[in-house]
Amino acid sequence: MDRRAFLKKGMGSATAAAIILSVKDGFANALETLDRSESTNWRDEYLLDPGVTYFNHGSIGTMPKAVHAARRKYLDICETNPWFYIWNKPWLEPLKNTREKVAQFLNCQADEIVFNHNTTEGFNLLASGLKLSPNDEVLFSSLNHSGASQCWFHYAPEKGYQVRQFEIPLNEVKHLSVADVVELYAREIRENTRVLVLPHIDNTVGLLHPVKEISKMAREKGVRYIAVDGAQSVGMMPVDLQALDVDFYAMSPHKWLQSPKGTGLLYLRKSVQADVKPFWVTWGQKSWKDTVRIFEDYGTRNWPEVLTLAHAVEFQEKLTIDRTTEMRRNLREYLLLSVREHPKLQWQSPLDGELNCSLYSLEITGADSRELASKLFQENGIVVRPFHSANANMLRLSPNFYNTKAEIDHFLKSIDLG
Ligand SMILES: Cc1ncc(COP(=O)(O)O)c(C=O)c1O
Incomplete structure (x- = not known):
């Protein structure tokens, strides 16, 4: 049978599906052989340069070797016949499985998960597409990342809604309690506040926001939409979207979930999907009508990267997030104890056990932090x-x-040497 006849008969799809499945099997074997004992040197599971001490997962993560290997295989397969692998049946089932896997990991439905590129894109979709009236207010604090804030300021004049940002002073965060944080938000909510935007974990001092409590309070005060920036949380801590009771949750799994760069996720609660207008507009308008895919970019996508997301999730599940959370907590406590009496460093992040996480900041005395960071990298x-x-x-x-x-x-x- 010549090649054209082979593809026409559909055998190409079957063969391709089997090849893709073999990546899955290979990955499962790699996970099975992973040594998870107490003495494991986990760093060996990563490609990190031996000369680098990498304390910047809040900016961008690094993929485990096993996940990266699966990704490479998908990319290799794709290059054997790009048209076939990007636009035809072989990806469909694995993509469906990936969406289901992610949804299960986050405790939501598969048709509430959008595959996009990052948190910033998720918020741009909301700021440009959420149906709001001229009197409606979008509210957030100074702890919001620009990726979850600038888009609201940008679209407000065109869309007609109001935007208000209130201050949470950085130097006050250290001593806050859960009740304090809820109160900080509660006192800012007004009658016309329609959208409350907040980070699950902010990127500056790492305040782990009590999202569930804030959401409950805000809804009681009449806020219609709770939109959460989950860029720093997914992969660093368990995220249960049902329990959080939010409407939108934007994610950058390339940070803590250790997925390929540029694989983003957006949770859009089913009941609010009709309130959002998509901004990707082309043939998919008809094909994907009434499905969550209407919110995705339906031009050419890098599906091998998206498929790898499922493996990033599996890797996390295998390690168990409770265990990795505990390991990160131990490191945090070790540093906290070590800097207590330090002449040049002052802890600036939450001390309350319910509000802290594996992202924290130290105020520096006697040096410019930008110069010091550059020196630490160049010299150490x-x-x-x-x-x-x-x-x-x-x-x-x-x-x-x-x-x-x-x-x-x-x-x-x-x-100390610096
Ligand atoms: C809290 C927070 N939100 C949003 C972003 C933007 O993420 P991305 O560039 O993946 O859109 C970041 C990036 O550091 C962040 O820390």
Whole structure:
């Protein structure tokens, strides 16, 4: 049978599906052989440069070797016949499975999950497409990331809604309690506040917002939509979307979930999907009408990267998030204890056990945080994120579970030498 006849008969699809399935099997074997004992050096499961101390998962994560290997295989398969693999049947079933896998991981329905590129895109969809009236207010705090804020300011004049940002002073966050955080939001909500936007974890001091409590309070005060920025939470902590009771949850799994760069997720609660106008408009308008895919880019997509998301989720499940959360917590406590008496470093992140996480900042005395961060990288291979403004001169650390106490010691020693 020649090649054309082979594809026409549909055998090409069957063969391709089997090839794709073999990636899945290969990955399952890799997970099975993963040594999960106490003595495992987890860093060996990653491609990180041996000379680098990577404390910046809050900016961007790194994929486990096993996940990266699956990704590479998908990319290789795709290059054997791009038209066939990007636009034809072989991807459909695995994509459906990927959507289901992600939905199960986040405790929502598969038809509430949008495959996009990042959190910023998720918020751009809302700011441009959520049906709001001229008197409606969109409210958020100064802890919001620009990716979840700028789009509202940008679209407000055209769409006619109001936008208000209120201040949460960085130096007050350290001593807040859950009740304090809820109150900070409660006192800002007005009669016309229709949308409340908040980060699950902000990117500056790592305040783990009590989303469930804020959502309950806001709904009681009449807020219609709760939109959460989950860029820093998914993969760092368990996320149960049903329990949180939110309407929108935008994610960047390329940070803590360790998926390929540019694989984003957006949760759109089923009951509010009709309130959002899509901004991708082409042939998909008809094909995907009344499905969550209407909110996705239905031009050419990099499906191998999207399929890899399922493996990133599986890797997390295999490690168990409780265990990795515990490992990250131990590192945090180790650093917190070590800097207590430090002459140059002051802890700036929440101390309350319910409000802290694996993203925290240290105020620096005697140096410019931007210069110090650059020096730490150039001279010691340490990757941290500086924050420098009128009221902050901080270094942010966002270690993952495979970072070690020895790396924290290396950081502290390098600061002392600096
Ligand atoms: C809290 C928060 N929101 C949004 C973003 C934007 O993420 P992305 O560039 O993946 O859209 C970031 C990135 O660091 C972030 O930390």
